[in-house]
Amino acid sequence: MFTILSWNILQGGGSRAMQLLQHIGDLKPTVCILSEFRNNDSGAAIRLGLLKHGYRHQFVTDAPRDENSVLIASLMACSNQIHPLSDPVFSGSILSVHFEVFSIMGVYLLKKKACSI
Numbered sequence: 001m002f003t004i005l006s007w008n009i010l011q012g013g014g015s016r017a018m019q020l021l022q023h024i025g026d027l028k029p030t031v032c033i034l035s036e037f038r039n040n041d042s043g044a045a046i047r048l049g050l051l052k053h054g055y056r057h058q059f060v061t062d063a064p065r066d067e068n069s070v071l072i073a074s075l076m077a078c079s080n081q082i083h084p085l086s087d088p089v090f091s092g093s094i095l096s097v098h099f100e101v102f103s104i105m106g107v108y109l110l111k112k113k114a115c116s117i
Contacts, residue, residue: 004104005029012038012068013046021049028053030075031097033106037071039063047071061095070095070106 005027013020013034024032032050037043037060047058055073059080063069070093072080078097096105 002031003027003029004031004033006033006035006106008035008108009046010036012036012040012042014042017042017045017049021046021053024050025053031104032071032073033104034071034073035106035108036068038065038068040065043071047073057097059095059097061093068108069093070108072097072104072106 005024007020009016009020013036020034032055034046037046039060039062043060047060050058050073054075057074057076057078058071059073060071061069072095074097076099078099080095080097093109094105094107096103
């Protein structure tokens with residue numbers, strides 16, 4: 001059975017990274033979509049843990065270390081694409097992976113601060 005886990009890991013997971021990985025390992029979804037993922041030390045630990053659980057196909061947006069983004073990890077081979085309509089200021093907000101017969105998008109929507117005039 002093909003299963004998908006979509007999880008907002010809150011501020012990159014931080015000290016909860018190992019607990020997150022334990023839950024993912026217990027559930028063993030085919031595809032994991034982690035929003036609020038961060039490309040920092042905690043993110044590297046999460047990616048390594050996912051790899052140890054068999055998620056050889058991992059894609060993450062190119063967001064700075066301190067910005068929330070999206071990571072998609074899959075047990076099945078797939079290709080990826082940063083969504084062409086992403087806001088260039090927040091290019092880490094939409095990531096898609098493509099399987100032979102369908103695609104999945106991981107989206108993290110930011111609340112932009114209102115500007116004052």
